[in-house]
Amino acid sequence: MTHATLAPPAQAPAPHATAVAARRTAKRKDVLHWIAVHSLGLAAALFFVLPFVFVFLTAVMSDNQALSRDLWPHDWQWSNFRQVWDTPGFLTWWRNTLVYAVSGTVLTVVSSLPVAYALAKFRFRGRNLVMVLVISTMMLPPQVIIIPMYLFWTRQLGMDGTLYPLIIPMAFGDAFTIFLLRQFLLTIPKEYTEAAKVDGCGELRTLLTVIVPMIKPAIAAVGLFQFFYCWNDYFGPQIYASSNSAAWTLSYGLESFKGAHHTNWNLTMAATVLVMAPVIVVFFFAQKAFIEGVTLTGVKG
Amino acid sequence: MTTIHPLLKAKRRKSTLRTLGFLSPWLIGFTVFFVYPLLSTVYFSFMQYDGFNPPTFAGFKNWSYVFNDYPLFWPSLRNTLWLVIVMVTLRVVFGLGIGLLITKIKTGAGFFRTAFYLPYLAPPVAATMAFVFLLNPGTGPVNHILDSVGIPTTGWFTDPAWSKPALTILAVWGIGDLMVIFMAALLDVPKDQYEAAELDGAGAWARFRFVTLPNISPIIMFAVVTGVIQTMQYYTQPLVAGKIASGIIGNSGQQLEPGYPDKSTLTLPQLVYNLGFQRFDYGSACVIALVLFVLAMAFTALLMRRRNGFLSAED
Numbered sequence: 001m002t003h004a005t006l007a008p009p010a011q012a013p014a015p016h017a018t019a020v021a022a023r024r025t026a027k028r029k030d031v032l033h034w035i036a037v038h039s040l041g042l043a044a045a046l047f048f049v050l051p052f053v054f055v056f057l058t059a060v061m062s063d064n065q066a067l068s069r070d071l072w073p074h075d076w077q078w079s080n081f082r083q084v085w086d087t088p089g090f091l092t093w094w095r096n097t098l099v100y101a102v103s104g105t106v107l108t109v110v111s112s113l114p115v116a117y118a119l120a121k122f123r124f125r126g127r128n129l130v131m132v133l134v135i136s137t138m139m140l141p142p143q144v145i146i147i148p149m150y151l152f153w154t155r156q157l158g159m160d161g162t163l164y165p166l167i168i169p170m171a172f173g174d175a176f177t178i179f180l181l182r183q184f185l186l187t188i189p190k191e192y193t194e195a196a197k198v199d200g201c202g203e204l205r206t207l208l209t210v211i212v213p214m215i216k217p218a219i220a221a222v223g224l225f226q227f228f229y230c231w232n233d234y235f236g237p238q239i240y241a242s243s244n245s246a247a248w249t250l251s252y253g254l255e256s257f258k259g260a261h262h263t264n265w266n267l268t269m270a271a272t273v274l275v276m277a278p279v280i281v282v283f284f285f286a287q288k289a290f291i292e293g294v295t296l297t298g299v300k301g
Numbered sequence: 302m303t304t305i306h307p308l309l310k311a312k313r314r315k316s317t318l319r320t321l322g323f324l325s326p327w328l329i330g331f332t333v334f335f336v337y338p339l340l341s342t343v344y345f346s347f348m349q350y351d352g353f354n355p356p357t358f359a360g361f362k363n364w365s366y367v368f369n370d371y372p373l374f375w376p377s378l379r380n381t382l383w384l385v386i387v388m389v390t391l392r393v394v395f396g397l398g399i400g401l402l403i404t405k406i407k408t409g410a411g412f413f414r415t416a417f418y419l420p421y422l423a424p425p426v427a428a429t430m431a432f433v434f435l436l437n438p439g440t441g442p443v444n445h446i447l448d449s450v451g452i453p454t455t456g457w458f459t460d461p462a463w464s465k466p467a468l469t470i471l472a473v474w475g476i477g478d479l480m481v482i483f484m485a486a487l488l489d490v491p492k493d494q495y496e497a498a499e500l501d502g503a504g505a506w507a508r509f510r511f512v513t514l515p516n517i518s519p520i521i522m523f524a525v526v527t528g529v530i531q532t533m534q535y536y537t538q539p540l541v542a543g544k545i546a547s548g549i550i551g552n553s554g555q556q557l558e559p560g561y562p563d564k565s566t567l568t569l570p571q572l573v574y575n576l577g578f579q580r581f582d583y584g585s586a587c588v589i590a591l592v593l594f595v596l597a598m599a600f601t602a603l604l605m606r607r608r609n610g611f612l613s614a615e616d
Contacts, residue, residue, distance in 0.1 A: 034407065034408075037405045037407075038408060038409075040402060041402055041403075041413050044399060044402065045412075045413055045416040045417070047474070048417055048420055049416050051431055051432070051435055052419070052420075054435055054442045055431045066440070069445050071442055071445070111327075111330075112327075114323040114324075114326065115324055115327040118323035118324050122319075122320050124316075124320045130327075132605065133331065135601065135604075135605060136601055137335055139597055139598075139600070140335075140594070140597055141534040141597055142534075143534075143536070143570040143574070144590045144591075144593050144594045144597070145334070145335065145339055145342060145590070146573060146590070147338075147341075147342060147573070147577050147586050147587050147590060148338035148345065150578075151352070151583075169330060169334050172327065172329050172330025172333070173326040173327040173331075178327065203319060231424060232424040234426050234537040234541070235537065235570075239578065250424075251424055251426040251427075252426075254426050254427060254430065255426060255541060255544065255545070258430060258545055265434055265440065268430065269431070272427045272430050272431055275424055275426070276423050276424060276427050276428075279422050279423070279424060283419065283422050287415070291418070291481055
């Protein structure tokens with residue numbers, strides 16, 4: 001007992017010193033680690049951010065400077081944005097894109113929700129088969145069925161030169177939206193729907209009054225996905241709207257803008273900024289819903 | 302033999318009707334916008350049809366034309382293979398790398414996350430035009446910078462050997478989706494496994510190799526297979542890049558040379574457009590569409606087999 005309390009005094013500081021030294025090296029390692037991680041992060045961030053910066057800087061240059069070696073604008077020509085905005089057609093493309101994106105999003109969410117609910121909460125024969133078919137169509141390139149669809153919309157229904165062939169199908173459910181909403185709905189415990197049923201709610205009322213308020217973030221996420229899909233769609237407008245410039249969308253019109261302003265990279269980049277801007281603004285307002293949605297596509301299931 | 306009580310039978314019928322009612326938007330959509338056009342595509346692939354004269358039976362003529370005589374088919378299949386090997390691999394590697402990095406970043410995490418994620422949202426046409434400008438051989442900032450540092454420059458989107466690498470840079474730039482998926486997967490790896498490995502004296506690489514990788518391998522598989530499927534659908538970026546870089550577009554939306562430069566940016570979906578909407582050979586366009594369909598379905602089947610969790614439901 002005494003032996004234990006009377007530790008040899010010479011050795012006492014030694015473990016203490018090594019502990020401090022160890023803590024110090026650990027701390028130094030932490031600092032070095034912090035520096036390494038953050039400088040790597042900054043280098044990577046440069047790669048992701050610089051293209052935006054160059055595009056923006058070019059968008060406010062004069063015609064001649066956009067072709068020169070200088071990367072920083074001499075005089076900031078903000079009027080480029082005005083000039084793009086005033087280009088004949090630009091406002092029409094903008095409006096068409098908005099109509100396509102908003103109506104497409106609303107129709108998709110409204111029509112996909114009951115389907116997703118049935119797939120998540122009802123038990124019926126063939127449910128797995130429906131799920132397999134939904135996932136299969138989700139992965140299908142739109143070009144696979146474009147020839148008969150084009151003939152159907154233009155020859156049989158005379159809708160060439162409009163965006164209706166792109167908007168109408170969205171009233172009949174979208175595979176990706178159904179899939180995502182179902183994934184969200186699976187996470188809701190049965191007790192909620194059962195309690196609603198005990199209270200005498202039918203399935204539709206349960207969905208609308210109990211479930212929808214609970215999955216608002218999910219609805220926001222799939223709505224955003226669909227909005228961006230429509231906003232960015234190039235193939236659809238190229239097939240159905242190309243013959244009529246009054247029906248063009250921004251994505252489709254932007255390319256022809258480059259054709260008309262052959263060497264004016266500054267104006268082309270100003271137009272590019274104006275097409276990118278709304279998407280970025282929407283993202284900053286809905287960042288959280290968006291990232292949750294992306295996570296769910298890959299992780300849950 | 303038991304007979305089903307009539308009340309139960311009525312209840313069952315009611316629940317079947319209810320299920321059909323909820324599924325009806327999809328049932329109609331699936332039939333009208335998938336089954337009908339798919340069958341019709343198979344039908345047209347055996348017909349000679351230009352959209353003006355009535356279709357006539359052609360047997361396997363379109364099929365043989367596409368595989369043997371259509372000069373753009375094999376180059377675009379080779380391009381797709383190149384993109385699958387290089388672009389998908391790099392996207393997964395960098396997506397995982399950036400995902401790892403973001404889980405380690407302590408200061409300014411919000412800034413970094415937004416910076417890495419934002420390019421994914423850039424509209425493809427706008428992003429492609431921006432990159433054709435940035436990588437413009439004569440006047441683009443990238444070549445200016447490379448030049449002033451003394452690194453030899455290339456023609457990027459105007460050089461057949463460099464157009465696909467340029468597209469790959471564009472694709473790696475838009476890596477935000479993979480980053481988020483990997484980030485979530487990495488945060489889900491149980492902490493105690495890392496602690497146990499550390500006690501066993503595992504270094505950073507060993508921890509990554511024996512703890513991180515086994516835990517996230519299903520997500521890597523998911524990223525690879527969806528990446529391959531996305532590559533089959535790769536359309537807007539290569540098409541717009543080719544058109545803008547070639548400089549020969551007017552308001553018509555037509556281009557002189559598909560897949561500029563030298564067919565190096567052709568992909569299968571572009572062939573459907575080329576045959577169907579530029580050459581009005583609907584029959585051959587449908588053959589390409591079916592090739593695309595079979596390829597996409599094969600990889601989707603792989604995805605569903607690998608991730609049977611896709612189908613699991615609460616019961």
